[in-house]
Amino acid sequence: MIAEGFKPEQQYETLRNSSVETVRRAIRNGNYRGHTAGLGKGLLQCNLVVLPERYAVDFFRFCQRNPKPCPLVGVSETGSPMMKTLGADIDIRTDVPGYIVYREGLPAEEVPNIIDLWQDDFVAFALGCSFTFEHALMQNGIELRHIETNLTVPMFRTSIKLHEAGPFSGETVVSMRPIPRNDVERVAAISRKFPYAHGAPIHIGSPEEIGIKDIKSPDWGNAVDVRPDEVPVFWACGVTPQNVLAQAKPTISITHKPGLMLITDVPEDAEIPVLSQQQ
Amino acid sequence: MIAEGFKPEQQYETLRNSSVETVRRAIRNGNYRGHTAGLGKGLLQCNLVVLPERYAVDFFRFCQRNPKPCPLVGVSETGSPMMKTLGADIDIRTDVPGYIVYREGLPAEEVPNIIDLWQDDFVAFALGCSFTFEHALMQNGIELRHIETNLTVPMFRTSIKLHEAGPFSGETVVSMRPIPRNDVERVAAISRKFPYAHGAPIHIGSPEEIGIKDIKSPDWGNAVDVRPDEVPVFWACGVTPQNVLAQAKPTISITHKPGLMLITDVPEDAEIPVLSQQQ
Numbered sequence: 001m002i003a004e005g006f007k008p009e010q011q012y013e014t015l016r017n018s019s020v021e022t023v024r025r026a027i028r029n030g031n032y033r034g035h036t037a038g039l040g041k042g043l044l045q046c047n048l049v050v051l052p053e054r055y056a057v058d059f060f061r062f063c064q065r066n067p068k069p070c071p072l073v074g075v076s077e078t079g080s081p082m083m084k085t086l087g088a089d090i091d092i093r094t095d096v097p098g099y100i101v102y103r104e105g106l107p108a109e110e111v112p113n114i115i116d117l118w119q120d121d122f123v124a125f126a127l128g129c130s131f132t133f134e135h136a137l138m139q140n141g142i143e144l145r146h147i148e149t150n151l152t153v154p155m156f157r158t159s160i161k162l163h164e165a166g167p168f169s170g171e172t173v174v175s176m177r178p179i180p181r182n183d184v185e186r187v188a189a190i191s192r193k194f195p196y197a198h199g200a201p202i203h204i205g206s207p208e209e210i211g212i213k214d215i216k217s218p219d220w221g222n223a224v225d226v227r228p229d230e231v232p233v234f235w236a237c238g239v240t241p242q243n244v245l246a247q248a249k250p251t252i253s254i255t256h257k258p259g260l261m262l263i264t265d266v267p268e269d270a271e272i273p274v275l276s277q278q279q
Numbered sequence: 280m281i282a283e284g285f286k287p288e289q290q291y292e293t294l295r296n297s298s299v300e301t302v303r304r305a306i307r308n309g310n311y312r313g314h315t316a317g318l319g320k321g322l323l324q325c326n327l328v329v330l331p332e333r334y335a336v337d338f339f340r341f342c343q344r345n346p347k348p349c350p351l352v353g354v355s356e357t358g359s360p361m362m363k364t365l366g367a368d369i370d371i372r373t374d375v376p377g378y379i380v381y382r383e384g385l386p387a388e389e390v391p392n393i394i395d396l397w398q399d400d401f402v403a404f405a406l407g408c409s410f411t412f413e414h415a416l417m418q419n420g421i422e423l424r425h426i427e428t429n430l431t432v433p434m435f436r437t438s439i440k441l442h443e444a445g446p447f448s449g450e451t452v453v454s455m456r457p458i459p460r461n462d463v464e465r466v467a468a469i470s471r472k473f474p475y476a477h478g479a480p481i482h483i484g485s486p487e488e489i490g491i492k493d494i495k496s497p498d499w500g501n502a503v504d505v506r507p508d509e510v511p512v513f514w515a516c517g518v519t520p521q522n523v524l525a526q527a528k529p530t531i532s533i534t535h536k537p538g539l540m541l542i543t544d545v546p547e548d549a550e551i552p553v554l555s556q557q558q
Contacts, residue, residue, distance in 0.1 A: 057332065057402075060339040061354050065364050067551050075340050077444075085344050085442055123336075163364055163553065165356075192550060195474050200550055271471060271479055272346050274442065 047238035058166030065163035069240035073273035087265035105249035132197035154218035159211030326517035337445030344442035348519035352552035353405035366544035377536035384528035411476035433497035438490025
């Protein structure tokens with residue numbers, strides 16, 4: 001249990017060595033509101049999109065048609081906040097460290113939980129996140145600049161069109177990681193093994209070809225250097241839905257705060273993002 | 280163009296060496312009503328489930344929660360028969376060689392097309408199929424008994440519970456392929472690479488552990504021998520939804536006839552089952 005009054009850095013260091021139950025309790029009780037990178041080691045983490053059910057069929061279609069930015073890993077029953085297939089006791093109203101509430105597609109407020117906002121017609125969608133393939137890359141000896149330098153990965157709007165579904169359309173958001181030229185092929189092959197975590201890179205090498213004007217000015221996150229022996233490698237990014245909501249303008253929608261993800265009970269190397277089935 | 284009056288075997292042999300456009304035209308015109316194994320070489324083939332939109336959110340949930348039997352590879356707009364993300368001109372009403380119509384979940388009739396049955400509230404779901412990983416296994420030198428002997432792969436009901444979603448629940452249907460003991464690990468690793476085609480085996484070795492009483496009496500398809508040096512290997516099967524419809528009892532639903540699949544324009548080794556995106 002994390003005591004109130006801890007400084008965020010102390011909390012993070014304590015939670016980094018804690019069980020997922022302890023981490024989840026600290027988040028649920030409002031005692032930890034920081035980022036989740038490195039917490040719940042080895043477990044799948046997710047992006048979150050909550051929408052009223054009348055948008056659900058189109059959002060399902062949107063995710064099915066755009067599985068690289070929006071790999072669907074879990075969906076609640078309509079009106080139920082429990083993510084049954086992702087854990088034994090995951091309550092989507094409290095188990096993310098921070099939420100953004102959108103009205104008509106625009107960010108309206110940031111809240112620590114969504115207990116009072118929850119509606120009987122809400123459906124919660126969990127989407128895979130890049131932590132999974134980043135861990136696999138690091139286990140294979142690939143160093144990631146933004147992690148080494150303790151920065152948030154740089155993210156960019158692109159000209160890569162999404163397949164539309166109902167009101168959901170727009171362009172893909174990507175994250176960028178500089179990779180040594182000789183490692184690019186191996187990095188692509190490793191990340192391709194994780195279809196629930198954005199899969200293989202969506203573009204390699206030329207930011208201008210995908211509509212990125214200045215690699216030093218990301219739209220989200222922090223700029224990182226690309227050294228002469230390195231190539232900028234771009235992956236589809238879980239921030240894409242937040243970009244799409246701005247255009248779709250649902251009356252109300254809720255996402256996680258970037259970097260503050262849902263930690264599940266599913267191992268991140270599981271073949272499918274579903275708690276093992278009972279027989 | 281396949282002339283009327285051809286014998287099915289002659290048609291099949293001709294179409295086997297034809298372009299996908301020719302194959303699709305023959306199917307669309309009602310001139311070919313046979314199985315699609317070996318046709319449209321190198322292209323993704325799919326199982327089909329058509330449902331009224333009021334069942335769509337739950338069926339989406341069902342597929343998301345059971346991605347091994349039900350890997351979703353394409354979904355139509357409500358009321359539109361075109362499968363836009365799977366091909367430039369795929370009409371789900373005519374482009375499958377044979378359909379089964381279910382009323383209250385029970386097979387009511389078999390029809391060569393569903394033009395007259397199409398409803399404004401229909402949503403068509405395409406699910407990946409085992410042809411994809413079978414081709415990859417054969418390319419890696421693994422012989423498949425049912426193909427060698429020109430039989431339909433044996434399929435069995437099991438006790439492996441599905442994750443339910445609304446009215447959709449029940450048990451997984453599996454297909455079985457005997458694999459030489461020494462190749463089992465390699466076969467599992469190869470098929471795991473195809474998450475949109477049922478992925479890795481769901482069980483290896485003991486039919487009785489998954490509720491199969493007699494390996495020589497499949498529920499669908501033909502029995503094949505398991506030789507002393509072989510192990511029975513079980514994959515989740517695209518016939519599962521047909522089993523589930525019987526319990527869900529939607530007023531009307533339509534599937535392909537087993538073995539008579541939808542042939543798409545998407546390469547079967549594509550990372551995602553979506554025609555390449557325009558930029």
